[in-house]
Amino acid sequence: MSQLRIAEEEVEVSENLNAMAESQRPIGLSDRDDSRAATSRLRMRAHEVDVHYGDTHAIKKVSMDILEGEVTALIGPSGCGKSTFLRCFNRMNDTIPTCRVTGEITLDGRDIHAEDLDVVQLRARVGMVFQKPNPFPKSIYDNVAYGPKIHGVATSRPEFDEIVERSLVRAGLWEEVKDRIGEPATALSGGQQQRLCIARAIAVDPEVILMDEPCSALDPIATAHIEELIYELRGHYAIAIVTHNMQQAARVSQRTAFFHLGTLIEYGATDEIFTNPREKRTSDYITGRYG
Amino acid sequence: MGGYCEAILAKALRSVWDGNDALAAEVAKDDLSIDRLDVAIDEGVLKALALQAPVAEDLRTVMAIKMVATDLERVGDLARNIAKSARRLAAHDEAPTIPAMLVSLSRASQSALRRSLDSFARNDTDLARVVLDDDDAVDDLQDEVIRDILRELESHPHGASREVDVIMVAKHLERVADHATNIAEQVILVAEAKNVKHASKLAGIGSEN
16 A cells, blocks of 8 residues: 655744744843843842841841842832841941941951941942932032042043943933033933932942832833833842832842841742742732731 | 644654654654743743733733643644554554545644744734634534545445544644634734634624623
């Protein structure tokens, strides 16, 4: 019996499908990270840190890392201590008289509370962006040039020009302000002002950028710009962000730390925390059953 | 995943036409790749939902991806089953007569699959509707194949065990086309937010939707 020979028919695998498979189809911001060679080197480490405001025990033996190439989100209900803890990393709590910080915090292995450590230098290396944008009452240019000037990072005009432009480019603001760089910073929109503050922090070449609810005062579009910016910045700086917006934490971070009443309840990879948290309190918080 | 499915189905069918046992044996292993992709897609969809909280068309797209992956995983299994039939057919001393209608059915079924995947990739609801409209014809082809074989068996019952496998291949191919219609339904759901699943059945009982 002969077999019925069918003419060889190549099945053209749908070209569109192949194209789809090959093209980068990012599912979301924090998901694109694997293709970039993001190093996860330790930048800052907090070890058994306690913070007291007078008699109030605000932070209880918290240990946590901030890694380069990653965004670490600090989440938790109001009053849980996340902003207090964030401020430890650049010793901003020093400015609060009743505040007492104990435990060890290091930057690149060096204790930031060491006697011989210059705290002003620390705050250049570990920059901070606040909830309410706080541009200086100066021109856009002078806002960004201020840090490099007082730190002696630049001396000549061309050097300042270069730093200002580079910082504004990296903060995603250059195109919008390059033709009015001598104008007052206060004339900018809220979202632009916040990006200016980020440019200001970047201008002194930090290693770490701390962000305390940077989008809380912004509308959704401006927020989206900042989140995109955070994604871009992640390749250059270690970033820690306090946010009360859990969705934001889920979108932008690779690591999440959940705080509750001053205690670090859970700290791990963001995709694990949001798909399968270990602690019931974490689960209760992120599903909205509590807090 | 779609690409793998089309390829594995083609390979399974080739192993039937050629009586190629070795080729048929490969199909089971190939199906594992499809299963792996199905698991990976499960994880990807879960992550996307948890981390991005998509809404509107994004949400429909993510849901559709999971649905389509499930249908494709079944197509992979059907290809594996076709290959199993191929191996049984190849084991006979006498090769069975492959009815020409079965070849037509296989072409229709593969075409339905390819078109449904194209429509998904391109968000092409017109092409998706073509797949849905053509499905009745595929069912008819399957019925004809089976009718012809049963008629043949009445006069030549000795070939029954072979013909059973031919019938099974026909049934599997009809199921592949069914999965293609599921994929096409997802395309319309994503693009138009219109759920056309079970449309003819639901219309039949005077559904108020």
